[in-house]
Each structure stands twice: as C-alpha cells, then as structure tokens.
Amino acid sequence: MRIGELAVRTGVSKDALRFYEKIGLIEGDRLPNGYRDFPPETVPWLQYVRTAQTLGFTLAEIARHGAELKEAPDSAEALSALFEDKIRVVDARMAELAALRAELTGRVGTGCPLRA
Amino acid sequence: MRIGELAVRTGVSKDALRFYEKIGLIEGDRLPNGYRDFPPETVPWLQYVRTAQTLGFTLAEIARHGAELKEAPDSAEALSALFEDKIRVVDARMAELAALRAELTGRVGTGCPLRA
DNA sequence: CTAGACAGCGGAGTACGCTCCAAGGTCAAG
DNA sequence: CTTGACCTTGGAGCGTACTCCGCTGTCTAG
Structure with missing residues (x-):
C-alpha cells in the first residue's frame, strides 16, 4: 500500500510516516x-505504536521493542510479555x-495550596 | 529561599527553576x-508540578491551572469547583x-501484529 | 496532451522542556 | 584582599516528534 492510503487508514500523516521510516519504526x-510500498500489517503495527506512545514510550523505545520482537523466535509469547509489562x-x-x-x-473545601 | 536551596529541596535544577519562572510557573x-527569593510554599507547589507532569500535563497547562487558582475569589466554593474540575x-x-x-x-496471548 | 492527484526529496521551522555556557556581580570566611 | 561558593543575564544548543515548504517526478482520466 502506498503512503497516502496508509495515512488515511491509520490517521498518521504522510510526513509522520516518512519520519517513522527514517527512524526505522516502519x-x-x-x-x-x-x-513507498508498505505491507498491510503496517496498519495494526501503527495502531500498536500509537497505543505505546500514549503509554509514554518514546518512538526509539517502540522501534527497539519492535526489532526485538522481529528477532524473537516465539513472537506470541514475547508479545504477551510485552503487553503484560505495559499493563x-x-x-x-x-x-x-x-x-x-x-x-x-x-x-475540596479546604484552603489553597498556593497561598501561605 | 534562594534558588540553590530550592533546587536542592525539590530536586529541580536551578536552570529549570529559572525556566519555570520565565514561563510563569513559579x-x-x-x-x-x-x-531570587522564593517563598516556602514553592516547595510543595513544585512537588505538585512534578506529579502533574508525570501524569502528562504540560507545563503550560499546569501554569494555567495555577494561575486560575491564584485568581479565584478566595471562597471555599470557587476553590472546590476548581478542584472538582481537576478531578x-x-x-x-x-x-x-x-x-x-x-x-x-x-x-495478551494473541498473535504478533508485526507479522502477516 | 494536459490537468490534477499523488509521490519523492531535502531542509527549514515549531513546540516543549530543558541544559550548558560565558561573562560577570555578591558575599562570607580566612 | 583573595578565594570560593553562590548568584545574575543572555543566548546557544539539544532531543523528541513532528509539520510545512518548495520543487520535481509519476500516473491516470478526459
């Protein structure tokens, strides 16, 4: 899928997607x-990225976790562990x-902490 | 209290404190x-700021809330309303x-969103 | 063949939240 | 009177996560 469609389907701007590619996140x-031609699984991956971001992870951390997951042989188990960490x-x-x-x-009903 | 003591007592750097003063946070x-001579109540205020920050509030938001509290008429009713808003x-x-x-x-326990 | 949508690239700019630096003033102790 | 800790200012720089811009290339429909 090209960048425009991916942008529409994920709500991530094209500029942001190009930026994500540059830093190795996608x-x-x-x-x-x-x-650019992105595989369909980029869509759920970006949803996951957004979730992780909301939880306070930086893009660098997310990219690193993603790389670890790709290298892990037992990905379902690794992912579950990651989800449990996030929980x-x-x-x-x-x-x-x-x-x-x-x-x-x-x-509530008491004095103001900003005054003496 | 001077800036150095405030920095030690709150764990906020002097540079950060000067920055906070510049943006009206303190x-x-x-x-x-x-x-600079800071009043003692700046210490709990900065602790509050740190808490609010870790909860994802920007310094601008925190400063705005602080300003609202300072400008509020000194009635328990108004203060309670502000606290309830924040809650x-x-x-x-x-x-x-x-x-x-x-x-x-x-x-948890489902497949990996990174692979097809 | 041309208009228009879509894509590419590089680079500048933005907002946030600081950090670091240089050059200098203040003040108490020895 | 000097040393050293502490303070001042202004400005530069940084990391994160983008956004915007100008210019150029590609593809499709009429």
Missing part, C-alpha cells in the same frame, strides 16, 4: 517508480492518578 | 542584591488508561 519496499505501566500510572485524585478530593 | 521576589480531568485520564488496559489485556 519499513516498506519501493515500487519501480520509487514510491503494569498502565496500572502504575492509574495508581498515581488515584493518589492525585485522593489528594484533590481531600482539598 | 514566582519569587528579589533580594536587594538581585538574587474530572483526572477521571477522564483514568478512563482512557482503563480502556488501554482492557485493550492490552485482550491482546
């Missing part, structure tokens, strides 16, 4: 005319939010 | 010699994370 062949990250973040929420709730 | 007086923001973020967590949980 890969594609080239058509005889020089146009732990999410849980930690949710716990932080819960703590902040509790702090805020406790302050 | 405020301080000046001593007769020109040195709603936190709740929304937690809901997003919960959705992501569900998505990840559903993918």
Whole structure:
C-alpha cells in the first residue's frame, strides 16, 4: 500500500510516516517508480505504536521493542510479555492518578495550596 | 529561599527553576542584591508540578491551572469547583488508561501484529 | 496532451522542556 | 584582599516528534 492510503487508514500523516521510516519504526519496499510500498500489517503495527506512545514510550523505545520482537523466535509469547509489562505501566500510572485524585478530593473545601 | 536551596529541596535544577519562572510557573521576589527569593510554599507547589507532569500535563497547562487558582475569589466554593474540575480531568485520564488496559489485556496471548 | 492527484526529496521551522555556557556581580570566611 | 561558593543575564544548543515548504517526478482520466 502506498503512503497516502496508509495515512488515511491509520490517521498518521504522510510526513509522520516518512519520519517513522527514517527512524526505522516502519519499513516498506519501493515500487519501480520509487514510491513507498508498505505491507498491510503496517496498519495494526501503527495502531500498536500509537497505543505505546500514549503509554509514554518514546518512538526509539517502540522501534527497539519492535526489532526485538522481529528477532524473537516465539513472537506470541514475547508479545504477551510485552503487553503484560505495559499493563503494569498502565496500572502504575492509574495508581498515581488515584493518589492525585485522593489528594484533590481531600482539598475540596479546604484552603489553597498556593497561598501561605 | 534562594534558588540553590530550592533546587536542592525539590530536586529541580536551578536552570529549570529559572525556566519555570520565565514561563510563569513559579514566582519569587528579589533580594536587594538581585538574587531570587522564593517563598516556602514553592516547595510543595513544585512537588505538585512534578506529579502533574508525570501524569502528562504540560507545563503550560499546569501554569494555567495555577494561575486560575491564584485568581479565584478566595471562597471555599470557587476553590472546590476548581478542584472538582481537576478531578474530572483526572477521571477522564483514568478512563482512557482503563480502556488501554482492557485493550492490552485482550491482546495478551494473541498473535504478533508485526507479522502477516 | 494536459490537468490534477499523488509521490519523492531535502531542509527549514515549531513546540516543549530543558541544559550548558560565558561573562560577570555578591558575599562570607580566612 | 583573595578565594570560593553562590548568584545574575543572555543566548546557544539539544532531543523528541513532528509539520510545512518548495520543487520535481509519476500516473491516470478526459
């Protein structure tokens, strides 16, 4: 699939896709005319990238994990482990939010922390 | 308190503190010699800033919230409303994370999105 | 054959959140 | 009076993750 279709199907801009290719986050062949030609599995991969990004992973980290997964023989198992890691990250973040929420709730009706 | 002590007590670098002052995230007086002089409540405020930052709020957002708090009429009602707004923001973020967590949980044990 | 959609490339620019540097002023201790 | 810690300013630079731009090439429909 060419870059325009991939952009439409993933909601990632063409410029961003070219940038992702440059940093090795996605890969594609080239058509005889020089146009990029991405395989269909790039679509779920980019959805995964977006998810990972939301969880606070940098593109470099995501690219590195992707490379590790491609090299791993037992990919389903490796992926599950990765997902479980991320779930732990999410849980930690949710716990932080819960703590902040509790702090805020406790302050409702009290004084302002910005004044003396 | 001068900038060095504030840096030590909060773990925020002096350069970062000067940057924060420039963008209006923190405020301080000046001593007769020109040195910055921060009030003690800057310490908990910076801890709050760090918490908010790790939760994904930008410094601009944090500064804006801080400004709203400072400008709010000093009534428990107005302050409570602001805190409740913030709690709603936190709740929304937690809901997003919960959705992501569900998505990840559903993918554990499934195939790899990197291969066809 | 031409218009228009699509693609390519390189490079500049942007926003965020700092960090580092140079050159210099302030102040307490020895 | 000097040393050294501490402070000032302005400006440059950096990493991340893009976005925008101009110019050029490709392909398809009328």
